[in-house]
Amino acid sequence: MVETELLKADMEGIERAAKFLQNGGLVGIPTETVYGLAANALDGKAVAKIFAAKGRPMDNPLIVHISDFSQIYHLVATVPESAKKLAKAFWPGPLTMILPKADCIPDEVSAGLPTVAIRFPSHPAAQQLITAAGLPLAAPSANLSGKPSPTTAEHVMHDLSGKIEAVIDGGPCKVGVESTVITLASNPPRLLRPGGITLEQLRSVLGEVEMDDAVLHPLKEGVRASSPGMKYKHYSPKANVIILDGNDEQYRNYVNSHIAPGVMALCYDEDCAGLKSPYLCYGAETDMSQMAHHLFDALREVDLLDAKTVYARCPAPKGVGLAVYNRLMRAAGFEVLHL
Ligand code: TXA
Numbered sequence: 333m334v335e336t337e338l339l340k341a342d343m344e345g346i347e348r349a350a351k352f353l354q355n356g357g358l359v360g361i362p363t364e365t366v367y368g369l370a371a372n373a374l375d376g377k378a379v380a381k382i383f384a385a386k387g388r389p390m391d392n393p394l395i396v397h398i399s400d401f402s403q404i405y406h407l408v409a410t411v412p413e414s415a416k417k418l419a420k421a422f423w424p425g426p427l428t429m430i431l432p433k434a435d436c437i438p439d440e441v442s443a444g445l446p447t448v449a450i451r452f453p454s455h456p457a458a459q460q461l462i463t464a465a466g467l468p469l470a471a472p473s474a475n476l477s478g479k480p481s482p483t484t485a486e487h488v489m490h491d492l493s494g495k496i497e498a499v500i501d502g503g504p505c506k507v508g509v510e511s512t513v514i515t516l517a518s519n520p521p522r523l524l525r526p527g528g529i530t531l532e533q534l535r536s537v538l539g540e541v542e543m544d545d546a547v548l549h550p551l552k553e554g555v556r557a558s559s560p561g562m563k564y565k566h567y568s569p570k571a572n573v574i575i576l577d578g579n580d581e582q583y584r585n586y587v588n589s590h591i592a593p594g595v596m597a598l599c600y601d602e603d604c605a606g607l608k609s610p611y612l613c614y615g616a617e618t619d620m621s622q623m624a625h626h627l628f629d630a631l632r633e634v635d636l637l638d639a640k641t642v643y644a645r646c647p648a649p650k651g652v653g654l655a656v657y658n659r660l661m662r663a664a665g666f667e668v669l670h671l
């Protein structure tokens with residue numbers, strides 16, 4: 333048990349966090365997507381502590397964060413044209429690229445795979461910290477494994493206080509869902525996890541991009557996951573989340589005829605006026621970015637409110653809506669009621 337320090341995202345806080353990282357410690361860091369739990373990516377022992385703190389299965393590889401494009405050359409075996417084009421269009425930002433790894437990447441980071449995931453985040457505090465530490469930082473989302481990803485420093489403290497050296501408070505995360513993950517180690521490139529950079533945007537730069545089956549569907553029994561993270565139950569509050577697939581009137585009618593203690597609605601802003609159950613709104617029906625921004629906070633909030641059953645509305649799987657759909661489907665264990 334350590335006393336976890338809550339640091340400001342100023343020079344002093346960043347310097348202190350950099351020291352912890354250089355000494356093999358763990359620090360919760362803000363990024364534009366979600367908070368990450370960082371360690372020195374080149375130190376297998378430090379990285380192993382991340383898995384222990386989160387309760388994360390060891391076969392789930394981590395993303396390595398950099399603060400300048402040139403750093404990628406030390407971490408991967410080759411940098412293809414496709415990576416340069418994507419970096420030019422979307423870095424720094426919420427995009428992770430998977431490439432064949434360099435020898436310096438410890439097995440703890442790549443979980444024994446021949447590839448490594450690289451991201452250049454746009455959050456200034458994340459960039460300053462990577463630069464101050466002088467190290468690439470391995471960082472998964474800073475939640476307990478299986479729980480919704482943290483989008484505030486308070487969420488990180490809630491899950492990991494006492495288990496890590498420090499958290500830098502860089503305010504609430506802008507995007508709110510984890511980065512888009514694309515593998516460039518297959519031909520054509522394949523989208524493994526949707527996020528703030530959309531499939532449409534990736535295709536506009538690269539041409540053909542496939543979408544992995546696991547983005548929209550539960551993994552079939554016996555099928556190997558391209559991205560190990562996708563096989564685990566994820567983003568789940570304690571409450572049972574059920575997605576209701578129907579129009580606004582069908583949604584309202586269903587919820588209003590299933591009122592019971594512990595029933596709660598997770599709905600669009602437009603729905604709440606007609607609901608007779610307690611509710612949480614997570615954004616306007618037409619604004620997917622707003623939904624992405626609020627989703628994980630709402631999923632944590634339903635636990636704080638002690639909800640038992642959550643009836644959720646889910647956007648169409650297009651644009652940033654694909655990322656919201658992907659996370660909410662996993663939170664619901666793919667349980668959808670067609671109205
Ligand atoms: O926005 C984000 O990506 C955040 C912030 C902190 O940067 N990080 C994050 O990390 O979401 P994590 O560990 O929660 O998710 C990483 C995902 C997992 O699904 C993992 O399986 C996949 O990326 N991944 C990592 N390395 C991979 C590899 N070499 N091949 C395939 N999938 C990989």
Ligand code: MG
Binds near residue numbers: 472473481
């Ligand atoms: Mg995660």
